[in-house]
Amino acid sequence: MKKNFKGIYAALLTPFDQYGQVNLKEMKKLVRYLIGKGIDGFYVAGSSGETFLLSLDERKRVLEAVLEENNGEKTVFAHVGHISTEFARDCAVHARQAGADAVSAISPFYYKFTTEEVKQYYFDIMDAGDLPMFIYNFPSQSGFSLTSDLLDELCANGHVAGVKFTSNEFFQMERMKASHPELTLFNGFDQMLLSGLAAGADGGIGSTYNVLAPVIREIYDGFLNGDMDTARRSQARVNEVISITRKYGTLKCLKAILQMEGIEMGEMRRPFLPLPQEAMAEMRQIYEEYVMHP
Numbered sequence: 413m414k415k416n417f418k419g420i421y422a423a424l425l426t427p428f429d430q431y432g433q434v435n436l437k438e439m440k441k442l443v444r445y446l447i448g449k450g451i452d453g454f455y456v457a458g459s460s461g462e463t464f465l466l467s468l469d470e471r472k473r474v475l476e477a478v479l480e481e482n483n484g485e486k487t488v489f490a491h492v493g494h495i496s497t498e499f500a501r502d503c504a505v506h507a508r509q510a511g512a513d514a515v516s517a518i519s520p521f522y523y524k525f526t527t528e529e530v531k532q533y534y535f536d537i538m539d540a541g542d543l544p545m546f547i548y549n550f551p552s553q554s555g556f557s558l559t560s561d562l563l564d565e566l567c568a569n570g571h572v573a574g575v576k577f578t579s580n581e582f583f584q585m586e587r588m589k590a591s592h593p594e595l596t597l598f599n600g601f602d603q604m605l606l607s608g609l610a611a612g613a614d615g616g617i618g619s620t621y622n623v624l625a626p627v628i629r630e631i632y633d634g635f636l637n638g639d640m641d642t643a644r645r646s647q648a649r650v651n652e653v654i655s656i657t658r659k660y661g662t663l664k665c666l667k668a669i670l671q672m673e674g675i676e677m678g679e680m681r682r683p684f685l686p687l688p689q690e691a692m693a694e695m696r697q698i699y700e701e702y703v704m705h706p
Contacts, residue, residue: 418614419452422621423460428678440481449625453487460619465681493517504541516546519556544573582611
């Protein structure tokens with residue numbers, strides 16, 4: 413639990429081959445590419461990785477491929493969340509056995525689980541995995557919002573190391589950090605990284621980090637060094653990209669841009685549809701302006 417988890421972490425995308433199968437060779441290639449871009453670590457099998465479109469076996473093999481290529485160089489978080497506690501526990505045990513540094517989990521979703529049920533879900537995962545846990549708070553997607561009171565109760569378990577805070581409720585983030593300064597808080601919304609850092613976040617985890625790692629680094633380092641002009645300017649550049657990609661689906665766009673870097677990402681899994689061909693000119697412009705010349 414004494415490990416320093418602060419920094420910027422890529423929420424890894426999942427490459428697929430022409431048949432729609434997980435492409436572990438390109439997964440490793442993406443890891444090596446991002447290490448070269450100065451990323452601090454990886455968040456594996458999260459929302460950006462299309463995790464809920466992957467089987468249990470696929471999630472395990474993706475994590476193993478990342479850990480093998482990373483070979484201890486950077487910190488690796490394994491997202492193990494699922495609607496099923498048993499599925500999540502299985503992933504958490506595997507994460508420990510495979511050598512992940514920490515686990516993270518979205519709250520169980522779809523059904524309106526009670527706070528007590530969500531709390532027990534996290535306790536069950538932490539007890540099974542026996543690794544540092546980062547609670548994944550993403551209320552707009554999961555339908556459940558982590559409260560300060562629930563965080564207090566979860567911290568009693570002894571495994572909670574932090575929170576991945578994907579919300580714009582920065583007052584809530586600041587209060588959580590004030591109550592638990594020992595926890596590492598990660599900002600989740602890429603377009604709000606600078607705002608999250610100002611509210612007390614210790615770093616960020618995001619999908620655009622797969623293609624914009626050097627620009628994200630400028631936001632983070634600029635903030636830490638008190639160079640707010642650079643931080644604001646770099647955040648504006650990230651937001652310019654997001655304002656374009658969100659028109660078509662950010663993950664589809666990021667895959668297309670990485671394809672231009674020579675990483676075979678394939679299409680997203682159905683029911684996602686392919687990126688419209690008319691979007692490719694804008695992706696090329698992003699690639700040339702923000703990736704080739706960051």
